[in-house]
Amino acid sequence: MPTHTRRAVLAFTGAATLAACGTKQRTDAAVAPSPGHYVSPHGPEVATTERKRFTNGDVYKTRLTATVGPVELGGGRTVDTWTYNGDLPGPLIRLKAGDTFAARFANHLPETTSAHWHGINNRNDMDGVPGLTQPPIESGDGFDFRFAVSRPGTYWFHPHTGVQLDRGLYGPLIVDDPREPLSYDREWIVMLDDWVDGVGGSTAETVMGELMGKPAHPSRLLHKGHTPSLRGVPGHVKYPLYLVNGRASDDPSVFRAQPGDRIRIRIINAGSDTAFRVALGGHKMTVTHTDGAPVRHARTDCLLIGMAERYDVLVTAGDGVFPLTAVAEGKGASGLAILRTSSGERPTAAARPAELSRTLMLPARLRADDSVRLPGAARPDRTLRFDLTGNMRRFDWAFNNQPYEPGRRHAIRAGERVRLTFRNHTHMWHPIHLHGHTFELTGGGPRKDTMIILPGQNISVDFKANNPGLWMLHCHNVYHSEAGMMTVLGYLR
Ligand SMILES: [Cu+2]
CATH class of the missing domain: 2.60.40.420 (Cupredoxins -  blue copper proteins)
Structure with a gap:
C-alpha cells in the first residue's frame, strides 16, 4: 500500500x-x-519556450556514463572514484550556439544520480534536478537528454544528487559562438577542484558525516579558515589535494604555447567547498566573460572564483615557464598548472606569484557588456x-x-x-x-x-x-x- x-x-x-x-x-x-x-516541467509553456530557442543547427550526439573506477591524479597517485566515462575532468562537451545537444546518459554508479547542465538556459524538464524536474536516474538505468543550446559561453556539468559532486563527477561544456568576436591564437580550459575522494579512506559522505557531528579519521575539517582580505570563512574542509585539470600540484599539467600568443583561458571552479584565488605568474589578465556572459573588458592580476563560477580571460603569453596558481581561499594550499613557452625549470607547488597579492577582480567591479x-x-x-x-x-x-x-x-x-x-x-x-x-x-x-x-x-x-x-x-x-x-x-x- x-x-x-x-x-x-x-x-x-x-x-x-x-x-x-x-x-x-x-x-x-x-x-x-x-x-x-505552477508551470509543470512537462507543461506546454516549457515546450513552447523550447520551440522558440530551436534554430535548426547541428545535432551534437554524445554518450555519458557515470561510472566507478581508478583515476590517476598525478605523482603516481591512483584513487578509486566516480567519474564520467572514466575521465577526470569528464569528457569535453563542445558544441555551437544553435545546436541541439543529445546525450545518452547511463548510470553505472551503485546509487541514483542526475545530470545538471550548469549555466545553460535549458528547458526545464532537462535541467536534471531529481524530485523536481525529473525522477532520479536509477542505478543501472539511463536517460536521454535532448535540448537546444542557444547561448555561447563557458559552462559545465555535474550531478545534482547529494554530495556526489565532491567525487570526480564533473566536466566542461563549451558553447562556441559562430560569430566569435574575440580573436586569440589558443584556448586553455582550466578546471579547478578540491579533492578528497579515496584519499586515506575519505569520501564525500564521510566528510558530510563529520560536518554533521560524526567524527571521522582522518579528520578533514579546518579549524580556522582565514582569508587574506575578505570577511568570513570560505569553506569547511581541508582537502588533501587541490587539482587543476585532474592533476595534483606536484605533477601538474602543462599547457604549451609560443611567446606572444594570445590565449583565451576558460577557468571553471568545480570544487565543492573551495573558492580559489587564481593568478598566472608574470601576466596580467583581461577578463572578458563571467559565467559565460560577456563583460566590458577589464584588466586584473588576480581572480577570485567561487564554487561553480567561471571566468574567461585573455593573456598575451610571455617567454618562459609560468605557474597558473589557484590558492584555496583560507586553506593555505594550492593547485597548479604550468604555461610553458620556452625551456626552463618549472615552478613548484609552493610558487606564489606576486600577482596573487595585487589587484583582485570582484564582480562588483565588472560591467555587463551592452549586448547582454x-x-x-x-x-x-x-x-x-x-x-x-x-x-x-x-x-x-x-x-x-x-x-x-x-x-x-x-x-x-x-x-x-x-x-x-x-x-x-x-x-x-x-x-x-x-x-x-x-x-x-x-x-x-x-x-x-x-x-x-x-x-x-x-x-x-x-x-x-x-x-x-x-x-x-x-x-x-x-x-x-x-x-x-x-x-x-x-x-x-
Ligand atoms: Cu553556502
Whole structure:
C-alpha cells in the first residue's frame, strides 16, 4: 500500500495552508498557490519556450556514463572514484550556439544520480534536478537528454544528487559562438577542484558525516579558515589535494604555447567547498566573460572564483615557464598548472606569484557588456528576499531558516523582471546559483548565474523571467545545499 513520504506531506500541507498573495511588487518568503498553479516541467509553456530557442543547427550526439573506477591524479597517485566515462575532468562537451545537444546518459554508479547542465538556459524538464524536474536516474538505468543550446559561453556539468559532486563527477561544456568576436591564437580550459575522494579512506559522505557531528579519521575539517582580505570563512574542509585539470600540484599539467600568443583561458571552479584565488605568474589578465556572459573588458592580476563560477580571460603569453596558481581561499594550499613557452625549470607547488597579492577582480567591479544588459526598466516587477541563515554547530544552512522542501515555491510570473535580494547573516561564504537564467548584479553589473555572498553582505540581482518552469536556487557549497540551503522559484501558470 503506498504511503506518503514526509516530504510529500509537508509539500502538500505547506501549499494548502498558506494564503495566496499579490502579484505586483514584493512577494516575500514562501509561498502561496497550490502545486497545480505552477508551470509543470512537462507543461506546454516549457515546450513552447523550447520551440522558440530551436534554430535548426547541428545535432551534437554524445554518450555519458557515470561510472566507478581508478583515476590517476598525478605523482603516481591512483584513487578509486566516480567519474564520467572514466575521465577526470569528464569528457569535453563542445558544441555551437544553435545546436541541439543529445546525450545518452547511463548510470553505472551503485546509487541514483542526475545530470545538471550548469549555466545553460535549458528547458526545464532537462535541467536534471531529481524530485523536481525529473525522477532520479536509477542505478543501472539511463536517460536521454535532448535540448537546444542557444547561448555561447563557458559552462559545465555535474550531478545534482547529494554530495556526489565532491567525487570526480564533473566536466566542461563549451558553447562556441559562430560569430566569435574575440580573436586569440589558443584556448586553455582550466578546471579547478578540491579533492578528497579515496584519499586515506575519505569520501564525500564521510566528510558530510563529520560536518554533521560524526567524527571521522582522518579528520578533514579546518579549524580556522582565514582569508587574506575578505570577511568570513570560505569553506569547511581541508582537502588533501587541490587539482587543476585532474592533476595534483606536484605533477601538474602543462599547457604549451609560443611567446606572444594570445590565449583565451576558460577557468571553471568545480570544487565543492573551495573558492580559489587564481593568478598566472608574470601576466596580467583581461577578463572578458563571467559565467559565460560577456563583460566590458577589464584588466586584473588576480581572480577570485567561487564554487561553480567561471571566468574567461585573455593573456598575451610571455617567454618562459609560468605557474597558473589557484590558492584555496583560507586553506593555505594550492593547485597548479604550468604555461610553458620556452625551456626552463618549472615552478613548484609552493610558487606564489606576486600577482596573487595585487589587484583582485570582484564582480562588483565588472560591467555587463551592452549586448547582454537586461532589457527594460530598472525597476523590478517583483522582489524576493532571502536571508542566508545557519551556523556551523548545527550545520543547518538554509534560506530564511527553512530547509529545502521541493513543494515550497517562490512564485514568479513569465515576463517579470525579478529581483533577488540576499542578506548573509552567517559567518560563511555562500556562492548562490540560480538555474535556467542569468541574473545581472543590480546597477549594470555583470551577468552571472552564480555569485558569492560574503558574510554581512546585502546583494541584489535582477533577472528576466523568460524560461518557464520550476527552478532551483541554491548554495553551491555542496555541503550547504545538502544540509538544506536550496529552494525553488516557480512560474505561475
Ligand atoms: Cu553556502
